[in-house]
Amino acid sequence: xxxxxxxxxxxxxxxxxxxxxxxxxxxxxxxxxxxxxxxxxxxxxxxxxxxxxxxxxxxxxxxxxxxxxxxx
Numbered sequence: 453x454x455x456x457x458x459x460x461x462x463x464x465x466x467x468x469x470x471x472x473x474x475x476x477x478x479x480x481x482x483x484x485x486x487x488x489x490x491x492x493x494x495x496x497x498x499x500x501x502x503x504x505x506x507x508x509x510x511x512x513x514x515x516x517x518x519x520x521x522x523x524x
Contacts, residue, residue, distance in 0.1 A: 455486060458510055464493040476516075487513045 455470055462468065467489040474484045492509035 457488065457512070458508060459488075459490075460508060462490050464490050466490055482516055485515045487515070489513075 455472065456468075459468065467487055469488075470486045472484050472486065473481050476482045489511045490508065491511045492507065494506050495509075496503060496505050497507040497509075498504070
């Protein structure tokens with residue numbers, strides 16, 4: 453699966469979506485929608501004691517269609 457996780461030119465609070473075809477046995481191929489939202493931009497963050505400046509935080513939400521029946 454290939455996705456565009458970060459778009460640094462997108463403003464804070466903005467989002468973009470992608471639809472990806474994924475194989476979900478036993479249902480077959482399903483269109484999965486990824487919604488990426490810029491949650492923070494230009495802020496510092498410390499991870500395991502290492503400080504990073506000018507961080508961009510992205511939230512990714514995944515949605516799949518409801519299955520009204522099961523294949524057996």
